[in-house]
Amino acid sequence: MSPILKVENLRVSFHQDGTVTEVVRSVSFALSRGETVALVGESGSGKSVSALSVVSLLGDSARVSGSVTYAGQQMIGASPKLLRKVRGNDISFIFQEPMTSLNPLHTIERQLSESLALHQGLQGEAARARIIELLERVGIRDAAARLGAYPHQLSGGQRQRVMIAMALANKPDILIADEPTTALDVTIQAQILELLAELKEQEGLGLLFITHDLGIVRRIADRVCVMKDGEIVEAGPAAEIFAAPEHPYTRKLLAAEPAGLPAEPEARATEIVRTEGLRVWFPIQRGFLKRTTGHVKAVNHANIAVREGETLGLVGESGSGKTTLALAIMRLIASEGQLTFDGQDMRGWSTRTLRRFRSEMQIVFQDPFGSLSPRMTCEQIIAEGLGIHRVDPSRNRRELVAEMMGETGLDPAMMHRYPHEFSGGQRQRIAIARAMVLRPRLLVLDEPTSALDRTVQVQIVELLRGLQRKYGLAYLFISHDLRVVRAMSHKVAVMRAGDIVEYGPAAEVFDNPATDYTRKLIKAAV
Known part of the structure; x- marks a missing residue:
């Protein structure tokens, strides 16, 4: 069968302010009807740029050369009329973040x-x-x-x-899916992949799938092209690539899985957080007078406990109440039930009392780029909390920032840079450094690795485990990636529709799940 899409010797460079940056070099691949070709590699490897070049969707600063033919028609240098006909009609895109x-x-x-x-x-x-x-x-x-x-x-x-x-x-011939499942729960991810496979079979689509997750590639791809620094370093049938990878970079990607277990906390470790019967119900108000007609039971009767040096993994689908429970523990939203921090009942705390404890409970969010101010330098971002909480006023703030940057694997010489000048993994390290500089006792990690490449995920997991060993941190680790949860957690709480449906030691929950829902989550993650 002749390919419906053929890319030969594709080169892409960006020209801006007299600077030329080549991001794609000599890329060649083909796609036939009913076939799935996966472009795999880390962020910045040129996957998305290569895909966008297919129908000339790059900006004016891009210079594209080589050959891209769809159904025998040359796309590079094609007329605007032809491109309008092909885009969204013959070749359609699905992007990573639908929102x-x-x-x-x-x-x-x-x-x-x-x-x-x-x-x-x-x-x-x-x-x-x-x-x-x-x-x-x-x-x-x-x-x-x-x-x-x-x-x-x-x-x-x-x-x-x-x-x-x-x-x-518009019944396209080719579907280009650019990281379409990265931000989704494992069960939803499995449903979307199943749907795409089904549609490909029924419609005879050619599917170009872009991802950094080799687990997904193993499940859906017929052929794989591994990209690094703008080049395809290895290509071939998926079964052969996974069975006997030839290039060192491919072997590195395949080996990039969170491994090992966290260090056990001390037997007499202090309990940092405990909840009993904690609930968060949001009123449903209707009518002109806004009468309460019911409640959204976001968290219902949650009982958990986390000690120094211990990680509690919170897993479950979107909307299950994971983040709501974490925010309630940090007293960022109202809740009912018992909530203690370091043995003290937090329910009666005034705003002034709570402010004194804020430095001891910090949070790291999923999207480091969205949570870092683009107008502040790395130094200003990390040091901001030091001034607010008056932490160690006798010490020079720049010294504290440099010390914490070193602790989190960042070069202190980069403290004058802005967030856009860092990679995704580096930005997440900045977010961790911002929280850690206050020397917290509890750190809430809300999907801290889901937007990162596998190789970077492994680095962040090692960093977090190292910080926990050194400082005896208590972690509340929220994630839908069960491989990362297993590598990070001592205990696991499985949430569904606001309820904790399973709770216990991580090994027990993963190896002998007690509920059908937990078994469903684990199966979807395989």
Whole structure:
């Protein structure tokens, strides 16, 4: 079968302010109907740039050479008319974060109807019927009732399904999926991968799948192209690449799995946090007088305990209450039930009393770029809390920042740089350094590795385990990546719809799960 997409000797460089940066060099691959080709590599390897070059979606500063042919037509240098016909019609894209790809001000119906009107001329009832058909096809339940929903009213998995529906709206020949499952729970991720495989079989699509997760590649790809520094360093059938990788970089990627177990806390370690019967219910208010007609039971009767040097892993699907429980423990949202910190009942604390303890409980978020101010240097970001909490005023702040940068694997010489000048892994180290400089006793880690490459994930896991050993930190580790949770956690709490459905030592929960829901999570992660 002849390829429907053929890329030969593709080169891409960016020209800005007299500087030329070559990001893709001599890349060649082909894609046939009904085939899945995976572009694999770390961030910055050139995967997404190569894919965007297929239909000339790069900016004016890009210079593209080589050959990209779709169904025999040359795409590099093609006329705007031809590109408009091919984009979204013959070749469609699914991007990593649907919340930024979907317009927050438009309903789902309007966003899907725009594509149908532009490429097929469908409007009114015909367009509406086609939209409902598409949404049902991608697994959106009660699709007709969802037409008026806005993106923020849908879950992450539902938003990604809407993106897939938009991509399929015009029956494309090629689907380019750029990290489409990275931010999703393991169960939703498994559903999306199953859906894409099913659609590929039924529609005869060629699927170009871009990812840094080799576990996903193993499950869905027919052929693999491994990219490093803008070049394809190894390519071939997926089975051969996984069975006998030839290039050292491919072997490095395959070996990049969090391994080992955290050091055991001391037998007499102090209990840092305990909750008994903790609940967070949000009132549902309706009508002109905003009468409470019910409650969203975000967290319901949670009983947990974490000691010094111990990690409690919180796992569960989106909306299960993991982050809400962590925020309640930090007293960032209101809750009911017993909550103690270092043996002291936090319920009666005034704002002034609570402020004194804020430095002892810190949080690291999922997206380091979104949680770091782009207008502040690395030094200012890390040092900000020192001034607010008046930590060790006798010491020079720059010395404290340099010391903590060294502790977290950052070069203190880079403290004058801004967040955009760092890689994703470095930005996450800055976020950890910002929290650690206050010498907390409890650190909440909310999906701290999910947006990172596998190799960087391993580095962050090792960093966190090292800091815990050195400082006796108590961690509340929230993640949907069960491999990372197992490498980090002493105990695990499995949450579903606000309830802790399973709780116990990590080894026991992973090796002998007591509930069907836990078994489902573990199976989806394999």
